[in-house]
Structure formats: C-alpha cells, structure tokens
Amino acid sequence: MSLASCSLSPYYFALNRRTNRLYTHEGITQTLSQWADEAHLEWDTLYLRLKRGWPFEKAIGIPSQPKSAKMLLTIQNVTQPICYWANITGIHHTTILERIRLGWSAHDAVFRPVRSKHRTTH
Numbered sequence: 001m002s003l004a005s006c007s008l009s010p011y012y013f014a015l016n017r018r019t020n021r022l023y024t025h026e027g028i029t030q031t032l033s034q035w036a037d038e039a040h041l042e043w044d045t046l047y048l049r050l051k052r053g054w055p056f057e058k059a060i061g062i063p064s065q066p067k068s069a070k071m072l073l074t075i076q077n078v079t080q081p082i083c084y085w086a087n088i089t090g091i092h093h094t095t096i097l098e099r100i101r102l103g104w105s106a107h108d109a110v111f112r113p114v115r116s117k118h119r120t121t122h
Contacts, residue, residue, distance in 0.1 A: 025056055035060055071097070075106050085110045 020031045030038070036046040039060040049059035070081045073096075086093040089110055099109035 023056060025060070065093075073100075073106050073110070075110060 020033075022029050023032060023035055025035070032046060032050075033043050036043045039046065041060070041064050045064045046059055050056065065083055070083065072079050073082050073085055075085070082093045082096050085091075086096055091110065091114055095114060096109050099112075100106065104112075
C-alpha cells in the first residue's frame with residue numbers, strides 16, 4: 001500500500017514527525033499538540049507556558065483565558081488586553097466586557113468601581 005492511497009489526515013502525519021518532542025506525564029507520552037488538545041488549550045499557549053518555565057502539570061492544568069479577555073482596549077493611548085485592565089483594577093474581565101457591550105466608554109468600563117450588591121441603610 002502506498003502513502004498516496006492512504007486516507008489518513010495530515011494531522012496524523014504531523015504527529016509522526018521526527019522533530020516532534022514527546023512529553024511524558026503520569027506515565028502517558030504524547031506530543032505537545034496532543035497534550036494541548038487533551039487540555040483544551042491552543043498549542044502555542046502550552047508551548048509558551050513551558051518555554052516560560054511553567055511546570056508541565058501547571059501548564060496543562062490551568063485553562064486559558066477566553067478570547068474575549070484577550071481583546072485589546074485603549075485607554076489614554078495605552079493599548080492592552082482586557083485581562084490586563086482587569087488585573088490592575090480588580091474588576092472582572094466579564095464585567096468590563098459587559099459594560100463595553102452596554103455602551104460605556106472604555107475608561108468608565110475599566111475604572112468605575114463596581115457597586116456592592118448589598119446596600120445598607122443607616
């Protein structure tokens with residue numbers, strides 16, 4: 001049987017390359033791409049985590065941020081992902097996104113404090 005008549009996908013052949021690094025975790029050995037698929041991560045997210053020195057278990061165990069959290073927002077000529085603004089203000093990125101969706105200015109969406117759900121009367 002020749003390779004030309006084989007109906008395997010290009011993905012399968014990509015997994016069988018000599019240049020693939022194999023990673024073993026809890027007795028299972030797979031390529032980085034396979035680990036990323038299993039952990040529901042983008043390949044490059046997992047690769048960069050490992051390159052930055054993350055332990056393998058942590059790198060595959062922490063879900064990536066939703067794409068919406070990576071959306072860029074410009075405030076006073078500074079452009080950063082929404083997750084950046086959320087981290088510096090302590091306001092959850094979904095709150096910022098909802099405020100933007102409701103028509104708030106970028107500045108107000110990021111810097112206006114969240115009101116407490118429990119109002120007290122004196």
